[in-house]
Amino acid sequence: MFGLIGHLTSLAHAQSVARDLGYEEYADQGLDFWCMAPPQIVDDITVKSITGQIIQGKYVESCFLPEMLSPSRIKSATRKIVNAMVHAQKNGIDITALGGFSSIIFERFNLSKIRQVRNIELEIRRFTTGNTHTAYIICRQVEQASQKHGIDLSNATVTICGATGDIGSAVCRWLNVRTDVKDLIFVARNQDNLKELQANLGRGKILPIEEALPLSDVVVWVASMPKGMQIDTTSLKQPCVLIDGGYPKNMSTLVQEPDVHVINGGIVEHSLDIDWKIMQIVAMSAPARQLFACFAESMLLEFEGWHTNFSWGRNQITVENMDKIGEVSVKHGFKPLIA
Incomplete structure (x- = not known):
């Protein structure tokens, strides 16, 4: 049982x-x-x-x-x-x-x-x-949603917000070896952990979220959004895919752009x-x-x-x-x- x-x-x-x-x-x-x-x-x-x-x-x-x-x-x-x-x-x-x-x-x-x-x-x-299953499903969502909305991962930048957490780090590792994604951006609070992740993967940029979002074709959000944070939707690429891996899921209420696609992350x-x-x-x-x-x-x-x-x-x-x-x-x- x-x-x-x-x-x-x-x-x-x-x-x-x-x-x-x-x-x-x-x-x-x-x-x-x-x-x-x-x-x-x-x-x-x-x-x-x-x-x-x-x-x-x-x-x-x-x-x-x-x-x-x-x-x-x-x-x-x-x-x-x-x-x-x-x-x-x-x-x-x-x-x-x-x-x-x-x-x-x-x-x-x-x-x-x-x-x-x-x-x-x-x-x-x-x-x-x-x-483990959550991280796998989020990675598959990145692949499938990108394809659905015309984003070629081999020419795309994927940002992982919460990159040093359990799920976030797993997503980074899987995308690094199981896809041909062009660029990865890592966002998290702890800079030492970010540098360690970057060194282990041998690639990726470390940026604050405000700088990362305008560069991103896909954003995987697996960290808690800081209270009161606002997303400048006009700065986002279009098309863009946002994978909302938080709980409760609220990103769709914050982003209302026609070619910015919010996916309920980690849902099967x-x-x-x-x-x-x-x-x-x-x-x-x-x-x-x-x-x-x-x-x-x-x-x-x-x-x-x-x-x-x-x-x-x-x-x-x-x-x-x-x-x-x-x-x-x-x-x-x-x-x-x-x-």
């Missing part, structure tokens, strides 16, 4: 969803209540592969909210993720994906050191961040309907078939019987593992969303 650990985008969103799911005791409560709320399994899932194989899964709502990332509540945030993992393990789930901020919090605060939670020994092999579409409710809650345009690539990774691992932490740690994703998860993604009927 596979599992998905997720969370909602805000307190208001959580209250609305709680009401829709029939959890009236949660619906009118404030942030203090949500900080104490335990994880819940709120959805049973059935997925069928195009091979005919059928698997079962469960969605674990962590009850984490982004408002908990404030310094005064960060202990609540970390506790939420660990408790959700314990809940998944106690319910016999073999492989569970950490979705959204769950994996970011886990890595940032090095929660892998926490192996004993009350009377439960946490088995790390049961969990995956899903980042399954060939067959999935029996679940949870994707309606996160407002997917086709909730029976569309989902986060990180969630799909746990499904793929279940289909293949790979009950192991396929994606784990920071900057450990290899091009070979991206190819491997990509192969089984195609095998079972998942494809990158480029609409």
Whole structure:
């Protein structure tokens, strides 16, 4: 059995969803209540592969909210993720994906050191961040969206914003060896990490985002956009492809140019309907078939019987593992969303 650990985008969103799911005791409560709320399994899932194989899964709502990332509540945030993992393990789930901020919090605060939670020994092999599949799907989105919109990668500049993160660095490595992209630009906060990435790849320019955007035919955005940042859409090339790999996805509301194409990064579409409710809650345009690539990774691992932490740690994703998860993604009927 596979599992998905997720969370909602805000307190208001959580209250609305709680009401829709029939959890009236949660619906009118404030942030203090949500900080104490335990994880819940709120959805049973059935997925069928195009091979005919059928698997079962469960969605674990962590009850984490982004408002908990404030310094005064960060202990609540970390506790939420660990408790959700314990809940998944106690319910016999073999492989569970950490979705959204769950994996970011886990890595940032090095929660892998926490192996004993009350009377439960946490088995790390049961969990995956899903980042390998996410990175693979974003790379395929770069290729396919570029082709769709008339951008020749062999003459193009691709900027990766968040280039030194787990997903961002994997995207850089894959594009470097699996495509003939002409130029790469790396954007991130830590200059030392950027220089190390540049040295490891043996190519690429390091620029601030304001200088990178006007040069870019494709922008892969896998970092949090600084609060209050505005994109000067008049400075963008046309055509231009923006891959919005953040969560929640909001770039389409910031960019309204006819020949600037915003793609929901890290989203896959399954060939067959999935029996679940949870994707309606996160407002997917086709909730029976569309989902986060990180969630799909746990499904793929279940289909293949790979009950192991396929994606784990920071900057450990290899091009070979991206190819491997990509192969089984195609095998079972998942494809990158480029609409």
